[in-house]
Amino acid sequence: MVNNLRGLRDQIGYRIDELGDYLAATPPVVSELMTISRLSRKEERIKSSWEGFKVQHISGEQSVTRIIDALKDFGTDNPQQLNEESTKFTAKYPGLVVVPDKADKLRKLIEEINNAKNQFARALMSLSTDRHKRFDEVHEQFPGLVTLQATRNILFSDIPLKKVTFGWRYNRNTEKKTKHELIDILTGRKEALFKNLLTRDQTERLSTLDYAIKKLASMHLQGDEGFRLCRVNSFPVPIVHAWFEGDDRDTQSKNNYLSTKASLPLFATGSFPVPQLKLLSDWDQSVEGDKAKSGRQTPLVYTELVPGADLGIFIVRAASHEE
Incomplete structure (x- = not known):
C-alpha cells in the first residue's frame, strides 16, 4: 500500500512535468504568479500578532518555472519549517496562464493532472474511515504532506477570458x-x-x-x-473574479462570470487581445481588517x-x- 501511495503521488508530479514541457514549447501570452507570505504558528494562535500578508508578483518566462514548482508544492519535510509555520493555513498560489493554442491540448493536460490528484485523494481516504487514524497513517508515510495542497484541482477555461481580477475575502465558513x-x-x-x-x-x-x-x-x-x-480565528483567502468573452456587458450572469478561491493559477487558452488583469495586492491587517469588519452587515x-x-x-x- 505504501508503494502504491507513493506511486500515485509521483504520478501527479509526472503529469505536472508534462504540463511544464508543454508550456516551454508553447510560451503563454499571459503568465502571472502571485506568492503569499506564510503564516506562522504564533500568528495562527495569537491573531493580534499577525500584521497581514505580503504578495510577490512574478511575471513572464520566470513565472512559468515558478508556476510548475507551485503546482508541485505538496508540503515540506523541513523540520524547522514544520515547527515554525502554520500547518492549518495552506499555501496559496493565485495566478493566470493564457496559452495561444487550441483548448484541447491544454484541457487534456489539466484533466490528467486532476485525475491523478483525485486518484491519490481516494487512496488516502481508503486508509481508514476514522479521520484521526487516517491522519496518523498518512503523515507516518508522508510526514510533511499537506493533503489539500496535493489534491486540490486546477481550474481550466476553454472560453476566452475578457477580464480577471484578484482580491481577498474573509473565509468565514x-x-x-x-x-x-x-x-x-x-x-x-x-x-x-x-x-x-x-x-x-x-x-x-x-x-x-x-x-x-x-x-x-x-x-x-x-x-x-x-x-x-x-470558523474561529479565520484569515482572508485570495479569490479570483473572471469574466468570459461572449457578452458585451460586465454583468455577473451564470454563463459569463466565475468567482472562486484562487488557491492555484487559473489556466486558459486565447491570444490577443489579452484579458484585462488586476493583480492581488498586499493585505494590511491594520487597515483591511477594520474595513472587513465595518463592511460586514448581518440581520x-x-x-x-x-x-x-x-x-x-x-x-x-x-x-x-x-x-
Missing part, C-alpha cells in the same frame, strides 16, 4: 447545524483530546467540552433562533454558546430582538 449535530462534533473533539492526554494536560479543555455538551442537550430554541457553527445577532471558549458554536437570533 458559517454553517447551520442542529443541536444533535453539534453534540456529535463536540464529542468528536473530546475523543481527539483523549489521544493527547499522555503528552499534555487537557483537563480544562475536556471540562469545557463536557459543559458545552450538557448545555446543548438541555437547550430549547425560541422562535426564529438557530445554531451556527463558525442576525451571534451569541457564543460558551463565551470565551472558542468553540465556534453560536446561537443566532434576529437583530430586531435586541432593539
Whole structure:
C-alpha cells in the first residue's frame, strides 16, 4: 500500500512535468504568479500578532518555472519549517496562464493532472474511515504532506477570458447545524483530546467540552433562533473574479462570470487581445481588517454558546430582538 501511495503521488508530479514541457514549447501570452507570505504558528494562535500578508508578483518566462514548482508544492519535510509555520493555513498560489493554442491540448493536460490528484485523494481516504487514524497513517508515510495542497484541482477555461481580477475575502465558513449535530462534533473533539492526554494536560479543555455538551442537550430554541457553527480565528483567502468573452456587458450572469478561491493559477487558452488583469495586492491587517469588519452587515445577532471558549458554536437570533 505504501508503494502504491507513493506511486500515485509521483504520478501527479509526472503529469505536472508534462504540463511544464508543454508550456516551454508553447510560451503563454499571459503568465502571472502571485506568492503569499506564510503564516506562522504564533500568528495562527495569537491573531493580534499577525500584521497581514505580503504578495510577490512574478511575471513572464520566470513565472512559468515558478508556476510548475507551485503546482508541485505538496508540503515540506523541513523540520524547522514544520515547527515554525502554520500547518492549518495552506499555501496559496493565485495566478493566470493564457496559452495561444487550441483548448484541447491544454484541457487534456489539466484533466490528467486532476485525475491523478483525485486518484491519490481516494487512496488516502481508503486508509481508514476514522479521520484521526487516517491522519496518523498518512503523515507516518508522508510526514510533511499537506493533503489539500496535493489534491486540490486546477481550474481550466476553454472560453476566452475578457477580464480577471484578484482580491481577498474573509473565509468565514458559517454553517447551520442542529443541536444533535453539534453534540456529535463536540464529542468528536473530546475523543481527539483523549489521544493527547499522555503528552499534555487537557483537563480544562475536556471540562469545557463536557459543559458545552450538557448545555446543548438541555437547550430549547425560541422562535426564529438557530445554531451556527463558525470558523474561529479565520484569515482572508485570495479569490479570483473572471469574466468570459461572449457578452458585451460586465454583468455577473451564470454563463459569463466565475468567482472562486484562487488557491492555484487559473489556466486558459486565447491570444490577443489579452484579458484585462488586476493583480492581488498586499493585505494590511491594520487597515483591511477594520474595513472587513465595518463592511460586514448581518440581520442576525451571534451569541457564543460558551463565551470565551472558542468553540465556534453560536446561537443566532434576529437583530430586531435586541432593539
